[in-house]
Amino acid sequence: MKTLSAAERRRRRSLFVMATLAILCTILFGLLQKSGQVVTYGFVLDKEWVLFQQWAIGSRNASLLFGVISLGASALAYVQFKAGKTIKVASAVGSAGIMMSFLSWAAAGKFIPFTGLLQGALLLSVPLIFGSMAGVLSERSGVVNIAIEGQLLAGAFVSGVVASLTHSTFMGLVVAPFAGCLISTLLAVFAINFAIDQIILGFVLNVLVYGITDFLYKKLLIPYQSTWNSGPTLSAIKIPFLWKIPIVGPILFDQSIIVYLMYGVIFLINFSLFKTKWGLRTRAVGEHPTAADSVGIKVNRLRFMNVMIAGMVAGLGGAYFTVGGVGAFNKEMTAGKGFIALAALIFGRWTPWGAVSAALLFGFADNLQSVLGIIGTPIPSEFMLMVPYLATIIAVTGFVGRVRAPAADGTPYKRGESH
Amino acid sequence: MRKLNFKLPSFRALKLPGLSFLLAMFFGALLIAFSDSTVLKHIGHPIDFIKAGGVAVWQSYLALFQGSIYNPSLATPHDSLLAWYPLSETLVSAAPLILAGLSVALAFRAGLFNIGAQGQFIFGSIAASYVGFHFHLPIGIHVILSVLAAIVAGGIWGGLVGLLKARTGAHEVIVTIMLNYVALYFLMWLLGTTTFLRPGRKDPISPDVLPSSRMPLLAGNNYRVNFGIFIALAAAVFVWWLLSRSTWGFRFRAVGANTAAAKTAGISVPFVMTSVMAISGALAGLGGAVHVLGSDFSLTSGTAGNFGFDAITVALLGRARPMGTVFASLLFGALRAGGGTMQANTNTPIDIVLVIQALVVLFIAAPSVVKWVFRLKNLKTTGELAAKGWNG
Numbered sequence: 004m005k006t007l008s009a010a011e012r013r014r015r016r017s018l019f020v021m022a023t024l025a026i027l028c029t030i031l032f033g034l035l036q037k038s039g040q041v042v043t044y045g046f047v048l049d050k051e052w053v054l055f056q057q058w059a060i061g062s063r064n065a066s067l068l069f070g071v072i073s074l075g076a077s078a079l080a081y082v083q084f085k086a087g088k089t090i091k092v093a094s095a096v097g098s099a100g101i102m103m104s105f106l107s108w109a110a111a112g113k114f115i116p117f118t119g120l121l122q123g124a125l126l127l128s129v130p131l132i133f134g135s136m137a138g139v140l141s142e143r144s145g146v147v148n149i150a151i152e153g154q155l156l157a158g159a160f161v162s163g164v165v166a167s168l169t170h171s172t173f174m175g176l177v178v179a180p181f182a183g184c185l186i187s188t189l190l191a192v193f194a195i196n197f198a199i200d201q202i203i204l205g206f207v208l209n210v211l212v213y214g215i216t217d218f219l220y221k222k223l224l225i226p227y228q229s230t231w232n233s234g235p236t237l238s239a240i241k242i243p244f245l246w247k248i249p250i251v252g253p254i255l256f257d258q259s260i261i262v263y264l265m266y267g268v269i270f271l272i273n274f275s276l277f278k279t280k281w282g283l284r285t286r287a288v289g290e291h292p293t294a295a296d297s298v299g300i301k302v303n304r305l306r307f308m309n310v311m312i313a314g315m316v317a318g319l320g321g322a323y324f325t326v327g328g329v330g331a332f333n334k335e336m337t338a339g340k341g342f343i344a345l346a347a348l349i350f351g352r353w354t355p356w357g358a359v360s361a362a363l364l365f366g367f368a369d370n371l372q373s374v375l376g377i378i379g380t381p382i383p384s385e386f387m388l389m390v391p392y393l394a395t396i397i398a399v400t401g402f403v404g405r406v407r408a409p410a411a412d413g414t415p416y417k418r419g420e421s422h
Numbered sequence: 423m424r425k426l427n428f429k430l431p432s433f434r435a436l437k438l439p440g441l442s443f444l445l446a447m448f449f450g451a452l453l454i455a456f457s458d459s460t461v462l463k464h465i466g467h468p469i470d471f472i473k474a475g476g477v478a479v480w481q482s483y484l485a486l487f488q489g490s491i492y493n494p495s496l497a498t499p500h501d502s503l504l505a506w507y508p509l510s511e512t513l514v515s516a517a518p519l520i521l522a523g524l525s526v527a528l529a530f531r532a533g534l535f536n537i538g539a540q541g542q543f544i545f546g547s548i549a550a551s552y553v554g555f556h557f558h559l560p561i562g563i564h565v566i567l568s569v570l571a572a573i574v575a576g577g578i579w580g581g582l583v584g585l586l587k588a589r590t591g592a593h594e595v596i597v598t599i600m601l602n603y604v605a606l607y608f609l610m611w612l613l614g615t616t617t618f619l620r621p622g623r624k625d626p627i628s629p630d631v632l633p634s635s636r637m638p639l640l641a642g643n644n645y646r647v648n649f650g651i652f653i654a655l656a657a658a659v660f661v662w663w664l665l666s667r668s669t670w671g672f673r674f675r676a677v678g679a680n681t682a683a684a685k686t687a688g689i690s691v692p693f694v695m696t697s698v699m700a701i702s703g704a705l706a707g708l709g710g711a712v713h714v715l716g717s718d719f720s721l722t723s724g725t726a727g728n729f730g731f732d733a734i735t736v737a738l739l740g741r742a743r744p745m746g747t748v749f750a751s752l753l754f755g756a757l758r759a760g761g762g763t764m765q766a767n768t769n770t771p772i773d774i775v776l777v778i779q780a781l782v783v784l785f786i787a788a789p790s791v792v793k794w795v796f797r798l799k800n801l802k803t804t805g806e807l808a809a810k811g812w813n814g
Contacts (some may be wrong), residue, residue, distance in 0.1 A: 149595070149599075193784070193787070193788055197788045197790055197791075199787045199788055200787070202535055202595055203535070203738065203783075203787055204784075204787065206537065206734060207735075207738075207780050207783045207784050207787065208780075208784075210731065210735065210776060210779060210780040210783075211776075211777065211780035211781065211784070213773075213776055214773055214774070214775075214776030214777035214778075214779070214780055215453070215777055217771065217773035217776060218453065218457070218771050218773040218774050218776075218777060219457060220773075221765075221771035221773060222457045222458075222769065222770070222771055223457060226459075339603060342599055342603070345596075345599070346596075346599075346600060349596060383611050383614070385607040385608070385610050385611035385614075386607070386611065388603075388607050389603070389604050389607050389608075392600035392601070392603045392604050393600070393604060395596065395600050396586075396592070396596075396597055396600050396601070396604075399590075399592040399593060399596050399597065400586050400589075400590040400592040400597075
């Protein structure tokens with residue numbers, strides 16, 4: 004038997020997981036479910052062009068149908084795997100089938116606004132995506148960033164306060180990156196110049212931001228709420244024509260400007276990291292700083308710059324909570340989203356697209372949890388909320404293939420010291 | 423009997439923590455002054471501004487002291503000792519903190535960063551309160567069994583992390599961050615179940631633990647200080663003994679100092695990682711028990727409060743030494759207890775404590791800042807908390 008490469012082994016394991024889940028779903032949600040209940044999916048939110056109004060189907064049949072689809076996708080993936088091809092498309096179809104099979108079971112007898120579910124999922128992924136992009140920038144260049152939470156919170160606080168004082172969402176958006184940058188500059192100074200343990204440092208910075216924002220919230224934002232903490236919010240902008248596309252339109256093109264900025268950030272980071280000189284250098288200092296230094300790259304300067312940019316990205320993500328959401332800042336309103344972003348970064352194997360996919364998945368799980376919580380279902384919402392965390396533990400324990408951080412991630416670089 | 427060489431920390435070793443604390447208090451004072459509306463009125467007049475700022479800071483820090491150590495206005499003609507009531511409160515908040523801090527400190531010494539004290543604390547308090555309110559057992563046995571349940575629950579939750587690290591190389595920081603949330607959601611789910619929901623209540627709160635499972639009070643019914651503080655101090659002595667007097671502790675430290683060398687020397691690294699994290703988790707779980715059985719009595723979704731995270735700051739401030747952790751916990755316990763009084767009596771929110779905590783740890787971790795501010799040449803710094811990153 005020929006030996007498999009690491010990527011092939013990973014593919015084999017995920018194939019195995021997918022097939023097992025597909026079989027389980029078909030049996031548990033399909034065959035074992037009592038028939039009689041109907042699940043209804045709604046596809047229209049607004050005045051977009053209508054493809055389907057809604058789709059009502061027996062819950063058992065739907066679960067069976069999607070279970071069989073995921074089984075078919077698993078079979079296809081197996082064939083592709085044997086032929087030595089990648090199994091990305093088949094995996095995506097298979098996972099979607101598994102998810103839909105579960106959903107059809109969980110929402111038996113209920114109405115699910117399908118388009119709204121996905122639109123909300125994208126919205127909930129926004130801070131996760133910004134946060135994980137900040138993680139990509141910083142960690143690919145070799146600086147561990149567990150202070151994403153603090154950068155998001157600082158962005159949320161400052162943009163909320165500035166938007167409230169100036170009555171302008173635009174100003175709120177403009178200052179948010181600088182707030183995040185302030186925190187990440189602290190991270191950069193202590194991590195790069197003083198060579199302090201970056202995990203401890205990130206932890207301490209989070210506590211510091213929690214402390215300062217909690218303090219100022221109680222001291223200024225509550226007593227002087229009308230001036231300091233009643234900022235305006237961004238409204239959704241419909242992109243002409245595009246938003247009218249059935250199902251996809253309202254999800255992708257009827258969102259606030261933060262979401263459109265997010266598209267830009269994702270493409271820019273993905274492109275720059277793999278297609279530009281800066282990207283090559285960034286990856287080099289993250290993997291092998293000594294080698295990078297030997298060809299004349301200023302390791303610490305590049306790291307410093309990247310960590311600062313990372314903070315700006317996370318800070319902008321923080322604006323989502325205040326100007327992009329409810330307007331007013333609330334104590335510790337990021338509520339651990341920075342850590343889910345970290346989870347998405349790790350789950351996505353430190354790659355931009357991986358992190359985005361993981362963040363979308365976590366955002367979907369979060370929104371599914373709240374939608375199912377409203378309509379009432381057999382699964383306690385607390386277990387749905389555990390999904391991102393459990394998924395990340397499974398990812399780092401190597402069950403679906405080991406994830407590996409950039410080789411020099413977290414190691415301060417000093418010229419002349421061997422690594 | 424072997425002689426125990428108990429050394430008090432030397433003055434030089436206390437210099438860095440002391441100066442860091444001073445510096446953090448200074449920055450805290452700036453924050454208090456510059457966010458106070460009555461102080462800011464004088465912004466045009468430097469002299470008045472400094473005066474008003476000084477008054478605001480003095481009042482806040484005085485309230486902090488009165489809320490944590492001694493407050494003469496609490497004394498009554500019948501009982502002048504009541505002025506020491508705040509000290510009892512400090513000990514009440516310090517006891518669980520010492521235990522959780524020891525949990526983090528012990529793991530540090532074996533080269534592991536246990537961010538998961540929060541989750542282990544939660545599991546400890548769940549187990550302790552379950553045994554505490556669900557079973558009817560004789561006095562004495564009940565409290566011991568509740569405490570043991572917490573030790574086991576915390577130990578399993580922590581040991582799991584060590585096992586995963588040893589078997590698969592999963593970084594303990596990532597796993598513990600994630601497990602903290604899993605523990606919190608588990609607790610929230612549990613509080614909605616009929617077993618844990620207090621009869622007649624809809625909000626998530628468990629029944630009170632039975633009196634037979636509570637920690638004995640130490641100074642009468644007027645003070646909340648309880649036997650938990652002795653448990654915490656005993657645990658500190660145990661950790662000190664474990665680390666510096668036992669073979670196990672030697673192995674822990676060897677793995678912490680140089681994993682590869684320890685492996686070459688024949689120490690089973692997987693066993694060390696699992697057992698360190700299990701003992702760590704047990705300590706944090708014990709902290710949960712002391713908190714629930716000593717002062718809180720019931721379980722809510724906020725039971726663990728900030729203990730698990732404060733634990734990290736005290737372990738860092740105490741340089742991962744058992745006695746250092748005890749002193750740091752007493753200090754931060756005092757800040758917590760005093761913070762409440764400060765928030766009630768002045769318009770300085772308790773959250774300033776969090777800022778001071780973060781700054782103290784930041785300065786401890788970066789001695790260069792302290793050196794530069796105080797123009798010191800030969801500050802004693804130790805580098806046992808070295809940077810490792812995800813692949814370390």
